[in-house]
Amino acid sequence: xxxxxxxxxxxxxxxxxxxxxxxxxxxxxxxxxxxxxxxxxxxxxxxxxxxxxxxxxxxxxxxxxxxxxxxxxxxxxxxxxxxxxxxxxxxxxxxxxxxxxxxxxxxxxxxxxxxxxxxxxxxxxxxxxxxxxxxxxxxxxxxxxxxxxxxxxxxxxxxxxxxxxxxxxxxxxxxxxxxxxxxxxxxxxxxxxxxxxxxxxxxxxxxxxxxxxxxxxxxxxxxxxxxxxxxxxxxxxxxxxxxxxxxxxxxxxxxxxxxxxxxxxxxxxxxxxxxxxxxxxxxxxxxxxxxxxxxxxxxxxxxxxxxxxxxxxxxxxxxxxxxxxxxxxxxxxxxxxxxxxxxxxxxxxxxxxxxxxxxxxxxxxxxxxxxxxxxxxxxxxxxxxxxxxxxxxxxxxxxxxxxxxxxxxxxxxxxxxxxxxxxxxxxxxxxxxxxxxxxxxxxxxxxxxxxxxxxxxxxxxxxxxxxxxxxxxxxxxxxxxxxxxxxxxxxxxxxxxxxxxxxxxxxxxxxxxxxxxxxxxxxxxxxxxxxxxxxxxxxxxxxxxxxxxxxxxxxxxxxxxxxxxxxxxxxxxxxxxxxxxxxxxxxxxxxxxxxxxxxxxxxxxxxxxxxxxxxxxxxxxxxxxxxxxxxxxxxxxxxxxxxxxxxxxxxxxxxxxxxxxxxxxxxxxxxxxxxxxxxxxxxxxxxxxxxxxxxxxxxxxxxxxxxxxxxxxxxxxxxxxxxxxxxxxxxxxxxxxxxxxxxxxxxxxxxxxxxxxxxxxxxxxxxxxxxxxxxxxxxxxxxxxxx
Numbered sequence: 098x099x100x101x102x103x104x105x106x107x108x109x110x111x112x113x114x115x116x117x118x119x120x121x122x123x124x125x126x127x128x129x130x131x132x133x134x135x136x137x138x139x140x141x142x143x144x145x146x147x148x149x150x151x152x153x154x155x156x157x158x159x160x161x162x163x164x165x166x167x168x169x170x171x172x173x174x175x176x177x178x179x180x181x182x183x184x185x186x187x188x189x190x191x192x193x194x195x196x197x198x199x200x201x202x203x204x205x206x207x208x209x210x211x212x213x214x215x216x217x218x219x220x221x222x223x224x225x226x227x228x229x230x231x232x233x234x235x236x237x238x239x240x241x242x243x244x245x246x247x248x249x250x251x252x253x254x255x256x257x258x259x260x261x262x263x264x265x266x267x268x269x270x271x272x273x274x275x276x277x278x279x280x281x282x283x284x285x286x287x288x289x290x291x292x293x294x295x296x297x298x299x300x301x302x303x304x305x306x307x308x309x310x311x312x313x314x315x316x317x318x319x320x321x322x323x324x325x326x327x328x329x330x331x332x333x334x335x336x337x338x339x340x341x342x343x344x345x346x347x348x349x350x351x352x353x354x355x356x357x358x359x360x361x362x363x364x365x366x367x368x369x370x371x372x373x374x375x376x377x378x379x380x381x382x383x384x385x386x387x388x389x390x391x392x393x394x395x396x397x398x399x400x401x402x403x404x405x406x407x408x409x410x411x412x413x414x415x416x417x418x419x420x421x422x423x424x425x426x427x428x429x430x431x432x433x434x435x436x437x438x439x440x441x442x443x444x445x446x447x448x449x450x451x452x453x454x455x456x457x458x459x460x461x462x463x464x465x466x467x468x469x470x471x472x473x474x475x476x477x478x479x480x481x482x483x484x485x486x487x488x489x490x491x492x493x494x495x496x497x498x499x500x501x502x503x504x505x506x507x508x509x510x511x512x513x514x515x516x517x518x519x520x521x522x523x524x525x526x527x528x529x530x531x532x533x534x535x536x537x538x539x540x541x542x543x544x545x546x547x548x549x550x551x552x553x554x555x556x557x558x559x560x561x562x563x564x565x566x567x568x569x570x571x572x573x574x575x576x577x578x579x580x581x582x583x584x585x586x587x588x589x590x591x592x593x594x595x596x597x598x599x600x601x602x603x604x605x606x607x608x609x610x611x612x613x614x615x616x617x618x619x620x621x622x623x624x625x626x627x628x629x630x631x632x633x634x635x636x637x638x639x640x641x642x643x644x645x646x647x648x649x650x651x652x653x654x655x656x657x658x659x660x661x662x663x664x665x666x667x668x669x670x671x672x673x674x675x676x677x678x679x680x681x682x683x684x685x686x687x688x689x690x691x692x693x694x695x696x697x698x699x700x701x702x703x704x705x706x707x708x709x710x711x712x713x714x715x716x717x718x719x720x721x722x723x724x725x726x727x728x729x730x731x732x733x734x735x736x737x738x739x740x741x742x743x744x745x746x747x748x749x750x751x752x753x754x755x756x757x758x759x760x761x762x763x764x765x766x767x768x769x770x771x772x773x774x775x776x777x778x779x780x781x782x783x784x785x786x787x788x789x790x791x792x793x794x795x796x797x798x799x800x801x802x803x804x805x806x807x808x809x810x811x812x813x814x815x816x817x818x819x820x821x822x823x824x825x826x827x828x829x830x831x832x833x834x835x836x837x838x839x840x841x842x843x844x845x846x847x848x849x850x851x852x853x854x855x856x857x858x859x860x861x862x863x864x865x866x867x868x869x870x871x872x873x874x875x876x877x878x879x880x881x882x883x884x
Contacts, residue, residue, distance in 0.1 A: 128220070128458050129431070130395040131297040132288075132386060136375050137177065137228055137306035138415065139401030141168070141424045142368070145440060151325060153318055153373050156380030157426065160399060164430030165439040165475060171446045171486035171498055172403040175415045175422040177306075178202065179490070180402045180447070181230035186210045187451040187466030190489045191545045194552035197491055202232050204552040210465060211236065212451050216297045219460050224287060227280035227301030246303050247279030250310045257310075257774075260360040261353045261413035265309040265367030267316050275312055276303045277378045285385040295458075296391075302378055305371030305405075315370040315377075324362040327409045328522060334411065336526040338511035342417065344594065344606045345491050345507075348637055349664030350677070351406075351414035365407050393432050396457055400447060401425030409522065418496040418505045419523050423488045431457065434475055441478045444500055445471055446486035487543055491594075492551055497543045504540035512537070564620040567881050570613065573860045574710070574782060574836040576646030577618075577850050578654075580689050584843060586615045587689050588850075588862070589627065589656070591641030603629050607638055610645045610658060612690060618842065618864065618881055627691035628656065628684060635698055636660035636678070644782065646838065647689060648713040650720065655745050656684040656693045657711040657722070660700070667707055667730070674729060674770050681711035681724050683745050696746040703739070703752060706730070710836070713745075714738070714785045714818050720745055721818055723755070725780040729770050733759030734780030736797060738818050753819050756780065756811055758799055761824045763807075765800040782836035790871035791816055796849075798835035806855050807831040812873070830876065834863065839874075849876065853883060 142149040144158040146168050173183035174190050174197075182188075182195040186206045190196045193205035208214050213233050217223045224242035225233065237243035252270030259265070268274050284300040304311070334342075343349055353361060379399065386392055406412040406421040415422050427445065429435055434457070448468030455462045456470045473480040486498040493508025503523060505513040514533055515523040527533050570588070578587040592601045593608040601611050601624055609629040613621040628645075630638040643659040662678040680700030684693035702708040702724055711724040720741040728734030737752040758764050758778035767774050781798040788794065793813040801807045807828035813820050830837075830851070837851035847867040854860045861883030867874045 127394070128295045130295050130391050131216075131221075131454065131458070132382075132395050132397050133297070133299045134379055134382060134397070134399040135181075135227075135229065135299065135301045136379070136399065136401045136426070137301070137303050138403070138405050139305055139372065139375060139425055140404035140407075140421055141426070142372055142407075143426050146426075149327070149369075151319065151323075152369055154376040156376045156383060157399065157428070160379065160383060160397065160430060161428050161440065162438045164397070164428060164435035164437065165441060165478060167427040167429075167441055167443060167445050167471075167474075169442050169444045169484075169486075169498070169500070170400070170425060170427030171423045171444070171488055172425060173446060173448055173487070174489050175403040175417060176490060177228075177402055178230075182206055182232065184400075184402070184447050184450055185212050185230050185233050187212065187448070187463065187468065189448065189467050189487070189545075191492070191548040192467065194549045196489065196551045200552050202230070202552075205549075206232055208232065208236050210463070212454065213237070213297065213299075215455070215460065215463060216458065219458075220294055221297045221458070222292055222294050223297045223299075225299030225301060226283040227277065227299075228303045228306075229299050229301040233299070244279065244283040246301070247276055249276050249308060250274060251278075252312075254310065255313060258360075258363055259770075260364035261356050262350050263309070263364050263367070263413050264307055265363065266311075268310055268312045270312055271314070272312060272374070272377065272381075275310065275374060277375070281378050281381050284382055288385045288389040288391065300382055302375055304375045304378070305368055309367040309371045311367070311370045311374045315374045316366065318373055319366045319369050321362055321366055324366050326358065326361055326365060327407055329408065329411060330522070330524045333524050336529075337513055338507065338509070341494075341507035341509050341511045344639055345418075345494055346412065346414050346416045348640055351412055351416075352664060353408050353413050354411045355664075355666055355675070361408050364413060368405070368407050395432075396434070396454075397428075397430040398450070398454075399426060399428040400450070401427075416490055418488060418490060418494060420498075420503065423486075423496065423498070429453075429471075429475055431475060436478075439478050441474065442500065443474055443478065443482050444484035444486050444498055445474075445482075446488070448487075485543060489545075492548050495544050497540045499540070502536060502540055504537065506541065506544060514540075564622060565613065567615075567619055567621060567862055567864070568883050570621060570862045570882075571860060572613075572862050573852055573855075574644035574646075575850050575852055575862045576644075576784075576838045577840050578647045578649065578689055579840050579842065580649070581843075583689075584616065585689075586618055586842075587647065588613050588615075588621070589645040589647055590624070591643065591645060591658075592624070592626075593641035594639050600624060601626050608641045610642055610656065610693070614690075625690065627686075628693040630660075631695070633698070634660075635700070636662040636680075637664075644710045644836065646712060649689075650713070650715065650745065651743075652687075654686045654689050654693075655713065656686070657713055658682060658684070659709040659711065668705060670730065670732075673732070674775060676707055676727075676730055679707050679709060679727065681708045681722075683711075683722070683741075685745070701748060703748065710782045712784055712838075716818060722748065723783050723785070723818070725783065726752075728758065728768065728777040728779050729775070732777045733757050734778060734799075736780050736783050736795070755783075755795070755818075755820055755822050756797070756824065761799070761809065762826070763801050763809075763828060765802050768800065782838075784838040785818070786839040786874065787816075788869050788871055788874065792872055793817065794874060795822065796829065796837050796839065798837065801828060801831060803831070805831045806833045806835040808835050808837045808849075808851055810873070825873075830865075839867065846880075847874070848880065 178198040226244035227246040252274035254266040257266035452470040496505045503515045514527040572590040611624040645658040665678040686693040707727040707730040726735040736756040739752040740749040764778040783797045810825040849865040863882035
């Protein structure tokens, strides 16, 4: 049915004095429509902000010209999940427990808390498309009122690359070849429909979020030779606690200090292209509204869920508490409410949205909602306002922003203070200057006095359960130790601050290795720590080690694993990408449950080699370490073996090459590394087994030409570890199954253990029964694990 149109007729004075009254034509019971546009990762690089004079955003600027733009608006949290969870629930992270992308919002937010549920329960037709928030999308899907976003791209890439973990690509296509096309078309169709109730429509644009796969015409708007980099200052970071910063930012890999100006310009160009693409989609949506019957009675709200660093303070990331990561557009247009072309520097945060929308629609503001309505500012920007914004990322990490100051406190107690009137780019930390003691005290009074714990994240296991079924085990690169002394199986996996936080008893912010135990291979214990990366370790202590496996030898238990040092650049060969340090190491314990300790604070594998996936073999009284020498350093990955001392504390002699992935016909030869493709073939996850006829078999993994992660096999012609090795022509298992190992269970069954699905959180353990034919092995059937 055709709904009545509504024209706003209420004066500004009446609006200010009529809290929770809808802006409506009082001769009817009609309420305003709401159109919300969300731009993912859109920072303050918007034309009318003046922060970056290169940027072109004519449509967003035109929208601001129709209403009011808050140029000092800040997110509740500088990452997608906690920012949007706070926005739509009205609960700040320290009230809901939703502090980061990994946290499971369902455990901190009830559907009844949601802004959209509140409107749905009070007579609004609520619908949306694209990236909104999981809480909202789940509820809308139940009612058939949600449309998923389209694929990342529908056209080939002309060029691509990666800078400081930021991936970009130039699409050989128009707007309909990029990710937000489906969302824009859907919202356009909704604006042509007829409704018998007021609507609340949401368009969740995915750009300018990574990957920056954007049509060429938007890259062409920014010639590379004309790109200007954001200002930085040498020595900027010497007066702050970078350990605290990297702990929340994801480690040194987000630093741009080691990137060339040329690569940084490519990154900046890509982000600006993505912003201009986003702006064009905003323009299409606004055009559809202007051509619709709802133009005069629809409130428009546009916001970016948080900001982004593009080299400022030598960072390329969100997940930070400085200006670039927390500041984003916040634009309101309400016919008869807002005046045209108002740009205000009032400091607000996005917690104001929930109560403001309730006020505008005449709905009661639920008691759980944090934040105050900015209705007075929409009607009269000159109104008094408590100019303060609060942003949080992970428990104990907060920043307070006022017109004059930015104050930051990290969970370890370190602090920062910046004078925003004199120090626009936050280069001089004043925290140790005694003259600002009272300022610091006043700002710190805004920090939360009570913080709820982080809710368990989406990769964690159900609370209250003593055991985890093998189908639910989230383990990448699994390796099972069969401890016959205790008749117990052990499987090892890594943990890090952003993965499995909260279920492993480890110091906050530390990475390490945990174990699960089982008596039957079906039910596994909750994980416990076996190794925690110590202070002053040669690699990063806040990221998880890779591919841990434990072997029993000479009365002890030895762990073989790989560590990364993301801020240490290794020697790079000509024609190969710049690489960071990655090396494998052996640890020791007298128990399969640890604690495992280091022999030395240095890698076991040869110096200068980028390695991973080390394993163990011994024959003729000689122990060996076998490992992969990374393809990204060499061209084609190698599998190498090197002798170990009797106590496994060090290597002896030089390594021997067992296999070259480039010699195996089925391997993929063009690999994507940080957004750029390089020639080469991957070696991964070697493991050894000797058959009943003394045939020595190596299983290993690689990417096949069919783009599938696969498990392969090779046979030693000599029956010895040094080979020579002959590869088997076809993979043993494909379809995203790899990094296998072989063991015999307590019933003497020969079993292959591997993971299926390469990426978290989807990766799962699978167990296959094998047949030992004497000359080889073959798969009989899947026994246990995810199917």
